[in-house]
Amino acid sequence: MEDWIIDLIKVVFIWVWCLLIAVVMTWVERRASAMMQDRLGPNRAGPFGLLQPLADGIKLFTKEEIIPEKAKKILYILGPALFAIPAFSAYAVVPFGDKIVIGGKEIILQVSDVNIGFLYVLAVGSMGVYGMVVGGWASNNKYSILGGLRSTAQLISYEVPMGLALLAVVLLYGTFSMREMVLAQQGTFLGFLPNWGIFKQPLGFLMFIVAAYAEAARVPFDLPEAESELVNGYHTEYGSMRLGLYLFGEYVNLGTLSGIMVSIYFGGWQLPYIDMSAFLGPVSYGIASFLVFFLKQAFFLFLFVWVRWTVPRFRYDQLMGLGWKSLIPLCLVNFFITALLVQLTV
Amino acid sequence: MDLYFITFAVMAVGAGIFTISAREALASALGLLTVFVACAALYLHLHAPLIAIFQISIYAGAILVLVVFVIMLLMSPDDRLEVIQENMSYRIMGVFLVAAMIGLVVKALKDVKEHGAVSLPDGFGSPGQIGEFFFRDYLLHFEVASVLLLVALIAAIYLGKKKL
Numbered sequence: 179m180e181d182w183i184i185d186l187i188k189v190v191f192i193w194v195w196c197l198l199i200a201v202v203m204t205w206v207e208r209r210a211s212a213m214m215q216d217r218l219g220p221n222r223a224g225p226f227g228l229l230q231p232l233a234d235g236i237k238l239f240t241k242e243e244i245i246p247e248k249a250k251k252i253l254y255i256l257g258p259a260l261f262a263i264p265a266f267s268a269y270a271v272v273p274f275g276d277k278i279v280i281g282g283k284e285i286i287l288q289v290s291d292v293n294i295g296f297l298y299v300l301a302v303g304s305m306g307v308y309g310m311v312v313g314g315w316a317s318n319n320k321y322s323i324l325g326g327l328r329s330t331a332q333l334i335s336y337e338v339p340m341g342l343a344l345l346a347v348v349l350l351y352g353t354f355s356m357r358e359m360v361l362a363q364q365g366t367f368l369g370f371l372p373n374w375g376i377f378k379q380p381l382g383f384l385m386f387i388v389a390a391y392a393e394a395a396r397v398p399f400d401l402p403e404a405e406s407e408l409v410n411g412y413h414t415e416y417g418s419m420r421l422g423l424y425l426f427g428e429y430v431n432l433g434t435l436s437g438i439m440v441s442i443y444f445g446g447w448q449l450p451y452i453d454m455s456a457f458l459g460p461v462s463y464g465i466a467s468f469l470v471f472f473l474k475q476a477f478f479l480f481l482f483v484w485v486r487w488t489v490p491r492f493r494y495d496q497l498m499g500l501g502w503k504s505l506i507p508l509c510l511v512n513f514f515i516t517a518l519l520v521q522l523t524v
Numbered sequence: 525m526d527l528y529f530i531t532f533a534v535m536a537v538g539a540g541i542f543t544i545s546a547r548e549a550l551a552s553a554l555g556l557l558t559v560f561v562a563c564a565a566l567y568l569h570l571h572a573p574l575i576a577i578f579q580i581s582i583y584a585g586a587i588l589v590l591v592v593f594v595i596m597l598l599m600s601p602d603d604r605l606e607v608i609q610e611n612m613s614y615r616i617m618g619v620f621l622v623a624a625m626i627g628l629v630v631k632a633l634k635d636v637k638e639h640g641a642v643s644l645p646d647g648f649g650s651p652g653q654i655g656e657f658f659f660r661d662y663l664l665h666f667e668v669a670s671v672l673l674l675v676a677l678i679a680a681i682y683l684g685k686k687k688l
Binding site for chain 2: 250252253256292293294297298300301302304305307308311312314315316318323326327330331333334337354
């Protein structure tokens with residue numbers, strides 16, 4: 179097979195996979211929230227209500243597309259696309275498995291193993307804010323503009339601790355390539371722990387996960403949406419599939435962030451203590467590594483839901499205080515400790 | 525001339541013109557965003573992926589977000605930019621800026637003509653090499669920039685604290 183066909187298959191596969199995760203996540207979110215609140219949740223469409231997302235999708239697609247009279251038309255249409263495109267493209271450098279051998283050809287299970295993959299994730303992740311801003315601004319509605327305004331300040335504040343937490347990881351592994359980072363987590367650490375990033379960067383992981391929740395604008399940091407004060411903020415005026423793109427984009431973002439956490443802090447596709455490639459064939463190893471990665475990712479996706487229905491929302495000044503006064507100094511401390519340890523051990 | 529270069533060069537120039545002529549603040553900012561993205565694409569073409577990523581993450585992801593923040597804080601979607609665009613002093617400043625830019629471009633083109641095409645050294649544009657340049661050849665510049673940032677930081681603390 180030509181290389182470009184393989185690349186195309188990988189891109190299409192990841193695209194469809196992200197969409198599938200987003201679709202299933204809407205169901206998981208509703209069912210899990212119902213479970214936590216002692217309700218039933220959607221359980222009529224299909225077994226366990228699994229076909230509910232399909233019904234929601236049909237509803238969103240067939241609804242009339244309304245553009246508010248006072249809205250800025252072009253920007254209003256552009257908004258959801260600006261939000262969804264970065265969400266879908268960030269996944270390109272996340273390794274979703276080791277490698278698979280088909281027809282004597284070794285295929286790496288990652289869309290693109292660029293040597294600056296890591297910075298790519300940060301760069302593309304920071305572009306998502308424009309979707310919220312444009313949506314809020316174009317709606318020309320006070321609540322929506324407030325939502326957009328909050329999103330700019332929040333995302334720019336939490337990018338700093340996120341970048342600093344990740345920089346410490348770069349120091350540790352000495353590479354920007356996500357695949358090499360996963361490969362560096364083979365074996366054991368201190369003789370009995372799996373050699374995962376979390377055991378070497380516990381503080382860094384804590385900082386990263388808090389910053390990731392803020393970057394994804396999820397509860398407890400969903401200030402741009404804040405349905406009880408801003409009536410859903412930047413997407414108040416949106417309906418039909420445009421609203422659908424915003425909601426989908428959010429879940430795709432969650433998938434990417436979970437993928438990054440798994441790859442950097444939880445050994446990616448590798449099982450602890452067990453080397454799968456030793457007793458599995460080349461094809462089944464590829465599939466197994468993908469499944470292991472997916473299971474870990476699914477845990478973090480569920481954690482997002484779990485936290486959302488457990489913790490109340492922060493106040494805006496608390497959010498800013500946490501970001502600037504706690505996370506950034508702690509990240510700097512973590513960074514210098516890591517630098518010192520790396521210097522002492524090299 | 526290759527198609528890739530022409531596509532993104534036209535995109536950058538077109539978006540640049542849109543940036544200064546748009547009547548709405550946020551549309552103008554999005555024009556600037558397009559310029560940054562097009563420039564990043566051109567840097568990729570010049571075998572400098574790290575610079576391209578910095579262009580996106582710093583200019584588009586941080587600086588422009590601050591600009592947008594200010595726009596959203598101070599303007600409403602129905603405000604127009606004509607008043608600012610027709611201000612004569614801005615136009616005169618613009619003329620000087622353009623003249624300086626054209627001078628720079630002409631100088632660069634002359635240098636290219638004198639030296640001709642040069643093949644790239646090994647590892648060109650890799651993060652390691654840029655780091656080496658920073659901390660070996662251009663250490664003084666790097667330190668001066670950091671002192672400048674420190675000054676800005678102290679100023680920000682002074683402004684931020686009500687009582688010192």
